[in-house]
Amino acid sequence: MRIVVDAMGGDQAPAAAVEGAFLAARAFGRPIVLVGRAPDIEAELARHGASGLDIAVAHAADVIGMNELSPAAAVRRHPDNSISHGLRMVRHGEAEAFVTAGHTGATMAAAALNLGRIHGVSRAAVATPFPTLGGPCILLDVGANVEVKPVYLLQFGIMGAILAERVLGIADPRVGLLTIGEERGKGTPAVQAALPLLERSNLNFVGNIEGRDIPSGNVDVAVTDGFTGNIIVKFAEGTGALVREILREAATGDPISMLGGLLMRSAWRRASQRMDYRAYGGATLLGVRGVVVIGHGRSDAEAVKTAIGVAVRAVENRLVAAIEAGVASTAGLASPVDDAPEPAPALAAS
Amino acid sequence: MRIVVDAMGGDQAPAAAVEGAFLAARAFGRPIVLVGRAPDIEAELARHGASGLDIAVAHAADVIGMNELSPAAAVRRHPDNSISHGLRMVRHGEAEAFVTAGHTGATMAAAALNLGRIHGVSRAAVATPFPTLGGPCILLDVGANVEVKPVYLLQFGIMGAILAERVLGIADPRVGLLTIGEERGKGTPAVQAALPLLERSNLNFVGNIEGRDIPSGNVDVAVTDGFTGNIIVKFAEGTGALVREILREAATGDPISMLGGLLMRSAWRRASQRMDYRAYGGATLLGVRGVVVIGHGRSDAEAVKTAIGVAVRAVENRLVAAIEAGVASTAGLASPVDDAPEPAPALAAS
Numbered sequence: 001m002r003i004v005v006d007a008m009g010g011d012q013a014p015a016a017a018v019e020g021a022f023l024a025a026r027a028f029g030r031p032i033v034l035v036g037r038a039p040d041i042e043a044e045l046a047r048h049g050a051s052g053l054d055i056a057v058a059h060a061a062d063v064i065g066m067n068e069l070s071p072a073a074a075v076r077r078h079p080d081n082s083i084s085h086g087l088r089m090v091r092h093g094e095a096e097a098f099v100t101a102g103h104t105g106a107t108m109a110a111a112a113l114n115l116g117r118i119h120g121v122s123r124a125a126v127a128t129p130f131p132t133l134g135g136p137c138i139l140l141d142v143g144a145n146v147e148v149k150p151v152y153l154l155q156f157g158i159m160g161a162i163l164a165e166r167v168l169g170i171a172d173p174r175v176g177l178l179t180i181g182e183e184r185g186k187g188t189p190a191v192q193a194a195l196p197l198l199e200r201s202n203l204n205f206v207g208n209i210e211g212r213d214i215p216s217g218n219v220d221v222a223v224t225d226g227f228t229g230n231i232i233v234k235f236a237e238g239t240g241a242l243v244r245e246i247l248r249e250a251a252t253g254d255p256i257s258m259l260g261g262l263l264m265r266s267a268w269r270r271a272s273q274r275m276d277y278r279a280y281g282g283a284t285l286l287g288v289r290g291v292v293v294i295g296h297g298r299s300d301a302e303a304v305k306t307a308i309g310v311a312v313r314a315v316e317n318r319l320v321a322a323i324e325a326g327v328a329s330t331a332g333l334a335s336p337v338d339d340a341p342e343p344a345p346a347l348a349a350s
Numbered sequence: 351m352r353i354v355v356d357a358m359g360g361d362q363a364p365a366a367a368v369e370g371a372f373l374a375a376r377a378f379g380r381p382i383v384l385v386g387r388a389p390d391i392e393a394e395l396a397r398h399g400a401s402g403l404d405i406a407v408a409h410a411a412d413v414i415g416m417n418e419l420s421p422a423a424a425v426r427r428h429p430d431n432s433i434s435h436g437l438r439m440v441r442h443g444e445a446e447a448f449v450t451a452g453h454t455g456a457t458m459a460a461a462a463l464n465l466g467r468i469h470g471v472s473r474a475a476v477a478t479p480f481p482t483l484g485g486p487c488i489l490l491d492v493g494a495n496v497e498v499k500p501v502y503l504l505q506f507g508i509m510g511a512i513l514a515e516r517v518l519g520i521a522d523p524r525v526g527l528l529t530i531g532e533e534r535g536k537g538t539p540a541v542q543a544a545l546p547l548l549e550r551s552n553l554n555f556v557g558n559i560e561g562r563d564i565p566s567g568n569v570d571v572a573v574t575d576g577f578t579g580n581i582i583v584k585f586a587e588g589t590g591a592l593v594r595e596i597l598r599e600a601a602t603g604d605p606i607s608m609l610g611g612l613l614m615r616s617a618w619r620r621a622s623q624r625m626d627y628r629a630y631g632g633a634t635l636l637g638v639r640g641v642v643v644i645g646h647g648r649s650d651a652e653a654v655k656t657a658i659g660v661a662v663r664a665v666e667n668r669l670v671a672a673i674e675a676g677v678a679s680t681a682g683l684a685s686p687v688d689d690a691p692e693p694a695p696a697l698a699a700s
Contacts, residue, residue, distance in 0.1 A: 069533050133595060146530070146538055180496070180580040183419050188496055188577055211581040212588030227538055228578050230530040231561040235582055236589065238562030243593055243625065245483060250614065250621035257617035263610030264601065271600035275593065 001315050002095040003308055004086040007036035007044075008063040009102025010299050017101060018044035020304020025053040027305065028312050033058050033095060036082040060085035064106040066297055071106035075113065083107055087114040090290035097291035097311035101282070101299040107292065108144050108285060115288045118320060120327040123152045124287035125226070126294065127160055128233055129168070129280035132217030136280045138164050139178075139214060139222045142229035151334040153177065153194035153223050154201060158326040159286040160221035161203050166317035167284070167310055173220035176209030178228065183208070190225070197333050198223070240275065281310035286323065291315050351665050352445040353658055354436040357386035357394075358413045359452025360649050367451060368394035370654020375403040377655060378662050383408050383445060386432040410435035414456040416647055421456035425463065433457055437464040440640035447641035447661035451649040454633065458494050461638045468670060470677040473502045474637035475576070476644070477510055478583055479518070479630035482567030486630045488514050489528075489564060489572045492579035501684035503527065503544035503573050504551060508676040509636040510571035511553050516667035517634070517660055523570035526559030528578065533558070540575070547683050548573070590625065631660035636673065641665050 005021045007014040018041060021032045031054040034041045038059040045055065062078035064071060075084055086098045087110050100107055104126065117124055126143040129136035140160045145152060157175045164173035177198055179187030184195065186208055198205045206219055211232070214222050224232075251261030261268075273279060282295035282303070291314040295307035314320075355371045357364040368391060371382045381404040384391045388409040395405065412428035414421060425434055436448045437460050450457055454476065467474055476493040479486035490510045495502060507525045514523035527548055529537030534545065536558055548555045556569055561582070564572050574582075601611030611618075623629055632645035632653070641664040645657035664670075 069531075131592070133592060143530070178581060180493070180577055181419075211584030211586075212591075214585055215588035215592040224581075227530055228581055231528060231574075231578055232582065232585055234561030235564055235585070236561075238565035239586065239589060241562075242481070242483060242565040246621050246624050247597075250617040253617050253620075257614050260610040260613030260615075260617070264607050264614065265610075267600040267603050267607035267610070270603075271596045274596050 001097075001312070002031045002033060003097045003099060003311050003315075004033045004035050004058070004089050004095040005304070005308060006082050006086055006098070006100035006102050007034040007041045008060075008082040009100035010295065010304070011066060011297050012300060013101070014040050014044050016299055016301045017304055019048060019301035020299070020308065021055060022048045022053065023301055023305040024308035025055050028309060030054075030312055031056070032308070033089065035060050035086040035089070036063070037061070058085065058089065064103050066103055068103055068106060071103050072109035075106050075109045081106075081110070084110040084114050087111055087290070087292070091115050096315040097293065099293045099295065099304070099307050099311050101295035101297055101304060101307070104143055104283065104294050107294050111285055111288045111292055115290050115292070117287055118289055118324045118327065120324065120331060121287040122149070122155055124285055125156050125159060126283050127163055127286050128283040130214050130236065131275050131279075132215055134217040135170060135220070136168060137214050137217055137219060137222055138168070139224065139229055139232065140286065141224065141226040142233045142283065143226050145226040147227075148190050148225040150190055150193035150197055153190065153225070154197040154330060154334060155287070155327055157198050157203055157205065157221065157223045158201065158330060159323050160223060162319065162322045162326055163284055163286060164220045166319050166322060167313045168280070170220050172204045174218075175203045175205045175221040175223065176207065176213055176219035178211070178214075178222050178224040179208045180210065181208065182210065194223075200333050201330050244272075279306065281306040284310065284314070289320065291319055351447075351662070352381045352383060353447045353449060353661050353665075354383045354385050354408070354439050354445040355654070355658060356432050356436055356448070356450035356452050357384040357391045358410075358432040359450035360645065360654070361416060361647050362650060363451070364390050364394050366649060366651045367654050369398060369651035370649070370658065371405060372398045372403065373651055373655040374658035375405050378659060380404075380662055381406070382658070383439065385410050385436040385439070386413070387411070408435065408439065414453050416453055418453055418456060421453050422459035425456055425459045431456075431460070434460040434464050437461055437640070437642070441465050446665045447643065449643045449645065449654070449657050449661050451632070451645035451647055451654060451657070454493055454644050457642065457644050458635060461635055461642055465638045465640050465642070467637055468639055468674045468677065470674065470681060471637040472499070472505055474635055475506050475509060476633050477513055477636055478633040480564050480586065481625050481629075482565055484567040485520060485570070486518060487564050487567055487569060487572055488518070489574065489579055489582065490636065491574065491576040492583045492633065493576050495576040497577075498540050498575040500540055500543035500547055503540065503575070504547040504680060504684060505637070505677055507548050507551065507553055507555065507571065507573045508680060509673050510573060512669065512672045512676050513634055513636060514570045516669050516672055517663045518630070520570050522554045524568075525553045525555045525571040525573065526557065526563055526569035528561070528564075528572050528574040529558045530560065531558065532560065544573075550683050551680050594622075629656065631656040634660065634664070639670065641669055
């Protein structure tokens, strides 16, 4: 098994990506290829004494910026960007997985162009773990598909459950359909039509769920469209920043609170870690022909290592083959019209 | 000005509602009518020494439960429930505003039946304030309208801005359209088509916003459909509970952290209050012919008093008339088809 790691992705690239690859090579004992501008990568590698570790370098001349507003166009304009280059290595069998902390939209667009979808999958989806009091809850889709058909939601449930089981090690994961009430008949027409499909699947499907069921940990997988999911992910990020700032102000407002804050420092750090979804290794692009893990843009070396660990488990546990089999097993549930994979994937969030 | 307060609404009814009305009558000096089961209300009033305050009682025999799954049906089946009774008093000019901590869906359904929409308004919407580091950010719609047309989103922007200005006292409120990217062309077809309508309005419209712009306080009003908005509100509630629990565990995990937690107790309380959207008095139902404030079901007496304060400001500052004028001023912006108010409001979240 070889893992390709995008050396140029993320706010702290290439330093964090290279150091993360170094930590992962040591921890997991798997060969790693760093893709990107070779001179930059080699300069970073030299700082870590990586000799003895199986870390190779693949040169890609171009870089897609983190703030690229038209990632799909940028990917087409610069075909030798590090993301596309790494994904082509997976496509050509030179590696089994691709890990990046780079641009999510660019990764989706490059995967559509260079990797393609798994047979039977209507739409690729981005799945992100959320912290709960128990283990993580996986939310998907969070970016790729603004408008969904019922069969997409069914397939998101299947792919999310396989991710939860194979990568997070959750046995028989509980899957819920995100909407605005637990009763039948709640939500958009697509959500209402997806409910019977999910009920007839062999998933451990708990039915409709509401927004609070994500953080409460009442399900392991929450299924939604990419519009709602993307807004929730970004709302959660912003809320996390707000909570940290309000608590920081509370802990520095007066001398007694400052002393209290100092005494709580280590408890505080543990609490932050529990709420930090980077602990779970970032998002996974599901439904494409290869393992693709998208770490958060703010990933440090430890987060990159964790993301590589997710990729290792996904390859070891045959995530892609399991998704192909899972989707095939439900091919008869939806109507033929909804069921047919469509030729042109809409990458609306790219 | 008279304010009708639902004595039977909320988890702590009638005690919290009656005490809240008592506090509000003393604080705001406005006549209040408590609507609900008269014997229950009078027993509570007797505990507060309300003589000298202008608090009347209107008897309504029925109560809609907080967990009613079919609120629209329940409202029709029990026409003399306290919510419908109170709203009819507003309709008949016996009061200027209605305040409840009861069932949101039941209040929307009862308002559609007993109050009706403002002339020119296509859909009523529920608006909820969210905490930010600055003042609150109003999100709407959070419950009534699962599927929206562009003109609904335009009108949500107008109604939200008027609420922000007249009730929260925010001058020239910044309005944003919630979607999955700041660039043009992001989001559902309805969102994409609403963008030029909002741009051509006379609102202080900042354009597309993302989920993180709500907690960051980058806008005063965030416009979305009732499906997305409802999921965000409930996700935020659940996340608040998760954060409180994780911090509670952090502050009780070991003796040093416990001491730190004790020293931080008052700072903690201030921080919680800043994050508690009940501080802003709950949600407002906009677009109906009367002021309707819906406090949170967990409202205590202080929260009920705050909700009554919102209603007082809304009446004083002529919220309903301002919405009618605001909507009329943009009647030419949308196509005639989209623009026509529709006869049958869809209360999908009821």
